[in-house]
Amino acid sequence: MSTAVSPLAPKSLPTLPPVRGVRLATAEAGIRYKGRTDVLLAAFDEGTTVAGVFTKSRCPSAPVEWCRERLSGGSIRALVVNSGNANAFTGKNGRASTKLTAETTAKAAGCSEGEIFLSSTGVIGEPLDATKFSGVMDGLVANGSEDAWEAAARAIMTTDTFPKLATRTAEIGGVTVTLNGIAKGAGMIAPDMATMLSYVATDAAIAAPALQAALSDAVERSFNCVTIDGDTSTSDTLMAFATGKAGNATVTDAADPAFAAFRSALEDLLIELAQLVARDGEGARKFVTVEVAGAESDLSARRIAMSIANSPLVKTAVAGEDANWGRVVAAVGKAGEPADRDLLTISFGDIRVAHQGERDPAYDEAVTSAYMKNEEITIAVDIGLGSGKARVWTCDLTEGYIQINADYRS
């Protein structure tokens, strides 16, 4: 398996400021990897609210079930994330491991199990030996730091080739608040190796229902618009935590105008993290934006965009630097959404390659081929029927994807 950093990685990592009320610590629990951290503890001050969005898989992991059951409590004191083992499809053992991890954490952190949230990512179907956390938990609680964001992002990586971090600020009622986020990919939303996990912490004071509404809304235009291979993990998790230390008047209504700037910053942060996931797609060499306009509705546009972004033939064409818009037409056609071949317009970047159901009369192979050599490619489709639009992100499909995924478990 290649360990080279993705060519699409950002040139430098951002330095994340502290978020008051959040302390981070990492350790080597030896779950699967040797010589690297594989467990993250995020400890939160009392009064921290929590929101979450989880995989739609009908076969979710034990930690996902654990989190879902505790989300209605609305408060969190500790998050434990381990990499190396997903604790998914592990039956009763999986539930026991989850319970044991929560007990160990609650005891060390001095809080109730109901305020512990858990994530696991890594191999599926292998029993997770949760006793390995016991030896490191006291140290994790004792060593929490406000400045360990990069270490946190590194501890949750599986096949990621670079850590994913982003930060924003926003104002709520004249008070500046901070939002920090971390994420891991990498074969987006793929099972035993490529679960998508992301966590956002803010010092803003936001009641849990308002935080949940803001998160659920923003995910639609960020993480739900990125795909690597169309596979959905049993463990996908996005959570947000609000410590309330910034001193703003607590937001209780997601529709409060004073909350708008925060919501915008949250969406922007999640888009950056989602794009980082696509930039680290397994084997990715090109970052692809698919824009669909003129569909009958936004939902229809999104389905068409996803059909294009998930098409192996479109993705291999991009890998081959081939402006193969015929495959884009085919992907539109198979989406099952209203579309009329003779109204389609397709562009690669600013170059219109097809119009009204046939190749653009001005089509120039040399110009288009030169565009396809770029590291960032935009495929734009106008359906010509309505005003629905969508934008999704993906990467190309290369031999590297096959190598990584044919080799992973063995």
Add this chain to the structure above:
Amino acid sequence: MSTAVSPLAPKSLPTLPPVRGVRLATAEAGIRYKGRTDVLLAAFDEGTTVAGVFTKSRCPSAPVEWCRERLSGGSIRALVVNSGNANAFTGKNGRASTKLTAETTAKAAGCSEGEIFLSSTGVIGEPLDATKFSGVMDGLVANGSEDAWEAAARAIMTTDTFPKLATRTAEIGGVTVTLNGIAKGAGMIAPDMATMLSYVATDAAIAAPALQAALSDAVERSFNCVTIDGDTSTSDTLMAFATGKAGNATVTDAADPAFAAFRSALEDLLIELAQLVARDGEGARKFVTVEVAGAESDLSARRIAMSIANSPLVKTAVAGEDANWGRVVAAVGKAGEPADRDLLTISFGDIRVAHQGERDPAYDEAVTSAYMKNEEITIAVDIGLGSGKARVWTCDLTEGYIQINADYRS
């Protein structure tokens, strides 16, 4: 691009007997390929009935539209298939090319345009120069042979690495009839290169509506159960022709008990052809059967089976000879169909690897790994909820698929 024959190809090609009333001829029209045949003419005696099933793409090719419009006529005198250019997404030019090809053929064959059916496969979006057919059409009509089935199967190939042929016999009211079929793949149902085309001819006497009913039914358990990459072509076409020369009493009702043996033979023939398509999937090194039982309905089982068969992560695991049943669980989970993780049973071949939501206690990595080295792999899933079942076929996903598809058009 590799030109080696798929390792999953049959050891020898069957010799197809004549089908009375069908004459075949091939030629080099020079559409795209050099030094090989690229056009097939099948001429049928008067009185031949026709049925067809076509792509569900919302953006079908011009020849597909042509055929659909003429299917209600119920009779055929000539079929023209060219490889090298799909005449898809070619707008008005595409319709003009189709019309010109039909005119040329009708004139040479001495029949009406309404009895001409057309297919094109190859690059999408490039204008098809139909005048190239003019120079070869008289020769095609003059040189028709009852014994040119293999040549016919070769002329319609694009990236196929071997020709696909199958034959059956059946009795209708005591009269033995013959069914011959040819097909081409290869990246199943993928656009500009991998359109699936298949044609079946029989000397049985069958009215067009009964032939259509039999074909539409059989396709559900044959071609609609094979997938290479989940991509759907703009040109997929399956047609059946019945010349009536065998002398049986004409079948007018698909439910006629005398028709049952024919229908069974037809389904069997189509399954063989569909499996040949999967065996020639682009880059395929392993032939995979996915069997789902215990689903809430047959339709639900089919959707789950297709979710498994289309999962890039399952397919790369098979390529890597890795019994990664965790990815199978994930594929079940993402299908969106009723499933309960803790009721799932998963087997590779006869080896039960997972049971009741966790790894089988008797799981033996060495035994399972040895099984995965086979050229033919069966993945069986019991959902444990009902009696719905389905069986689909696919192949593994290898670096060869990427190489072929990243290189094809350029």
